[in-house]
Amino acid sequence: MTLTVQWMTMAAMLLSGIGMGIVFDGYRVVSNELKFPRWWLPVLDIVYWMAAALAVFRVLYASNNGEVRAYVFIGLAAGVIVYYFLLSKIVIGTVKWIVRAVRALIAFILRVLDFVIVKPLLLLYKLIKVILGFGSALTIFLLKIVLQLVRPFWRLLAWMTSPAVRPLARWLGPYVAKWRLQERVSKLGFTIAQLWSKWLRRPPRT
Structure with a gap:
């Protein structure tokens, strides 16, 4: 040779x-900097030396x-x-600066995504929630007006059909009492109202 x-x-x-010193440091x-678990260090050392x-x-x-x-x-x-003796401090400082720069970049990207995507979606959700709440209130209000307008006609219809309805009501009375239809209908209406109220008041997911 x-x-x-x-x-x-x-x-x-x-x-x-x-090069070995640079990679090791x-x-x-x-x-x-990334707070690896302590049990990872021996594993990383073995991988490094291999x-x-x-x-x-x-x-x-x-x-x-x-x-x-x-001579090898x-x-x-x-x-x-x-x-x-000459490069260790420089390399350590450079690597720390790179880690901080990457962290700052990731934080900036997350803030941008939050401002561009997350907050507009939350605002849209709140807007839809307000619109649905206003729509439901308006629907209930209009329904009440319609019921008030229809009530005279309903009374007239009930008065006209009462001779035929009364015997039918007496015949169906025991069955209605047995099946507790009125109680079940009331419970169903109360459950639907509760679910609707909870859905409207539910806070947006973050």
């Missing part, structure tokens, strides 16, 4: 050591066909030392 190949391999290992800062060993072997294989010599470890150690 020529001297040039050895120096190239040592330089590659030096860069590999620097990067994932440590991210795990701390990935680092594979990457270093690939670089070594590309440099000198995978021959392990003393010297290059790796020198790269790690150079990184931690």
